[in-house]
Amino acid sequence: xxxxxSFDQRLRHTANLxxxxxxxPVDSEPRGNIPNTPLVASIISFxxxxxxxxGTVLFFSGGLEYPWWATYQLGFFLAAWxxxxxxxxxxxxxxxxxxxxxxxxLLDNGATYHIANGSALVEYLITLYFKPxxxxxxxxxxxxxxxxxxxxxxxxxxxxxxxSTNFSHSVAFRKRESHELxxxxxxxxxxxxxxxxxxxxxxxxxxxxxxxxCFIGFAITLWRFFSRRIQAEExxxxxxxxxxxxxxRRRVGxxxxxxx
Numbered sequence: 001x002x003x004x005x006s007f008d009q010r011l012r013h014t015a016n017l018x019x020x021x022x023x024x025p026v027d028s029e030p031r032g033n034i035p036n037t038p039l040v041a042s043i044i045s046f047x048x049x050x051x052x053x054x055g056t057v058l059f060f061s062g063g064l065e066y067p068w069w070a071t072y073q074l075g076f077f078l079a080a081w082x083x084x085x086x087x088x089x090x091x092x093x094x095x096x097x098x099x100x101x102x103x104x105x106l107l108d109n110g111a112t113y114h115i116a117n118g119s120a121l122v123e124y125l126i127t128l129y130f131k132p133x134x135x136x137x138x139x140x141x142x143x144x145x146x147x148x149x150x151x152x153x154x155x156x157x158x159x160x161x162x163x164s165t166n167f168s169h170s171v172a173f174r175k176r177e178s179h180e181l182x183x184x185x186x187x188x189x190x191x192x193x194x195x196x197x198x199x200x201x202x203x204x205x206x207x208x209x210x211x212x213x214c215f216i217g218f219a220i221t222l223w224r225f226f227s228r229r230i231q232a233e234e235x236x237x238x239x240x241x242x243x244x245x246x247x248x249r250r251r252v253g254x255x256x257x258x259x260x
Contacts, residue, residue, distance in 0.1 A: 023093075023101045027176070030101040033108045041089070041102050048082040048105075055079030069125055073141050076208050077124075080149050081117065084201065087153070088169075091160045096167055104169065116218065124209040134210065141208045148204030156197025158186045167194070171233045175240045183248050190255040191248065192233075195226045199256055227259055 023041055030036040034044075058064070058075025085105050092104040127134050160167050162185040165178060172179070186193045199222050206215040237245045253260055 036102045048086040051082040145207030152201030159193035196255040
């Protein structure tokens with residue numbers, strides 16, 4: 001049997017050897033910090049589903065009188081967080097399977113990400129315990145925060161589904177033969193709708209929790225992260241698509257503040 005000689009031929013050859021339940025991306029290796037097996041993927045899904053269910057019940061019940069921390073705001077945050085991570089894996093598995101692995105849950109997203117979410121919970125609980133009056137502005141949580149979370153989640157999910165195999169959780173610096181420049185659908189509104197979706201989703205979670213400090217911290221940190229990532233990604237996209245990408249970039253903005 002002759003060995004495939006081109007990069008894309010090797011990708012197709014590897015894909016043909018996979019078991020239907022394998023979660024091994026054909027063009028990259030998982031980080032390895034979380035075992036990349038169907039068993040682990042199912043366990044993570046079960047844990048996230050359980051957390052989502054508990055959070056949803058807590059949210060729709062309006063919170064509990066006891067314990068003091070069991071509020072509808074915390075319930076919504078937990079439900080939104082677990083739904084986001086499960087959704088990242090589910091959408092990748094459904095519309096972009098060649099890139100699907102246990103890393104698609106985005107739970108191995110670096111220490112900064114987990115510190116940020118941990119800090120959000122700490123700020124919320126400390127403020128709720130010592131100054132509960134600062135968490136009693138329902139229009140911030142129920143209108144602005146929830147609306148921003150849902151809008152951001154819908155935008156990101158729509159971007160991933162519409163881009164399909166052209167989407168990647170990591171910046172691609174090597175162009176595949178099948179890689180196309182997607183400029184229609186939600187991509188006609190934003191050049192980076194998945195980034196914009198996550199940005200507004202994350203800020204929405206802090207509005208739900210009414211975390212003033214973390215809201216500012218999230219905004220600054222995420223803006224800096226996406227600003228640098230977009231610059232790196234667009235350098236690669238210019239190499240891939242040349243004048244087509246220049247024209248697209250002139251026509252469509254990012255929809256992120258101060259990032260044209």
